Amino acid sequence: MKAPQITVENLKKGLFRINFKAMGCPCEIQFRCNNPQTAEQFRTAALDWVNAFEQKYTRFKEDSLVSEINRQAGKNWVELDAEAEALFDLCNQFHFITQELFDPTTLPISKIWDYKATVPRIPSQEEIEAAKRLVGWNKVEREPGRIRLTKPGMGIDLGGIGKEYAVDRVSLIAKDFGLENVLINFGGDVAALGSPPQYTHWHVGIEDPGKPGTCWGSLALQDLCVAGSGDYRRFFEIDGKRYGHMVDHRKGYPIANKVRHTTIVSRTCTEAGILATAACLLGEEEGMELINTFFGAEGCIHTEFKRLDSYAIHQYMVSDN
Known part of the structure; x- marks a missing residue:
């Protein structure tokens, strides 16, 4: 930069x-x-x-916190510092305020609707339903100082809150x-x-x-x-x-x-x-x-x-x- x-x-x-x-x-x-x-x-x-901030929270870098959380989906807890915990608290707040319209776990659906693909395609209904089953902030477990995605294949994307x-x-x-x-x-x-x-x-x-x-x-x-x-x-x-x-x-x-x-x-x-x-x-x-x-x-x-x-x-x- x-x-x-x-x-x-x-x-x-x-x-x-x-x-x-x-x-x-x-x-x-x-x-x-x-x-x-x-x-x-x-x-x-x-x-x-x-x-x-970008290095820590982007999903496009393998060594970012978000990538580590996504890698451990369905497996292990990931430790959070105070800043990360505050950011996920904010996600939780807006998930509630918007009646679940804001949801940081929509990555599985975003991946199958890839408008950047060289040849974009419409995913099958089976793919869509499978992706939907992996989405839901209520599927995320949180304890003081740590977070875990409960299902393999789940993923967090903070693109809906990061820049703001x-x-x-x-x-x-x-x-x-x-x-x-x-x-x-x-x-x-x-x-x-x-x-x-x-x-x-x-x-x-x-x-x-x-x-x-x-x-x-x-x-x-x-x-x-x-x-x-x-x-x-x-x-x-x-x-x-x-x-x-x-x-x-x-x-x-x-x-x-x-x-x-x-x-x-x-x-x-x-x-x-x-x-x-x-x-x-x-x-x-x-x-x-x-x-x-x-x-x-x-x-x-x-x-x-x-x-x-x-x-x-x-x-x-x-x-x-």
Whole structure:
């Protein structure tokens, strides 16, 4: 992971920018700071934390904690440190809050619906049913300081919480350094603390799922987070039918409810991201009901043909096209 050094020129402009790639996506941190030494120390601390987090919790590295947990499925307990235990506590909390829509154990289903395959295929019903039997947070055993997947073939994937959790943690690191005006953007999952120079709010563009690469509008945010979820970029087609990368683990199939993208504004990025995914799984009516009844959250749902807004999302909108 590499990022440009902090320079005096940045200081003169009043805004530092750090750009790097991590967790499979472009990442950017913008922040105001009047001390180049503090800016450099924060840069180092933030990058070191993100790098360590990715190494520990990715399922794509054999020596990660998540890979070890998955390797021991149906066999042995795996020891957890305090940070890992807190992260799995958070998973447990959101599994309950979303009525099991958020579930970190959906890896077996994700594997059989591999949209990245050179030749994607539709799995058989037998494969789907077998994968579904391996999914369920209630099948995970936890004791203080350790965790165990009870069935061989089970697997944890923290892709539904990882980037958002990282945004929140880097926000806390920024506050530890006394930084009050920070924008953290990890692959479109954003925390907006304070404000940029000469403005009262950070402006965050929201991509139009019907026209990827363009924005349908932007949100003015201060001390809030925004995250989105959707399948309009990652999918495959077979015989004219579209199969998105978001799989409903309750049914074992990619979602097919016409929702293309959901955007959520909330108090934490983790909360925003998990609510966005849950709303996509529920569909437009139930998804909007979830958003409207969740304290502190606002959002909008894009379907193939329209956009639905929560009661008070307009208070954040800069432009509404």
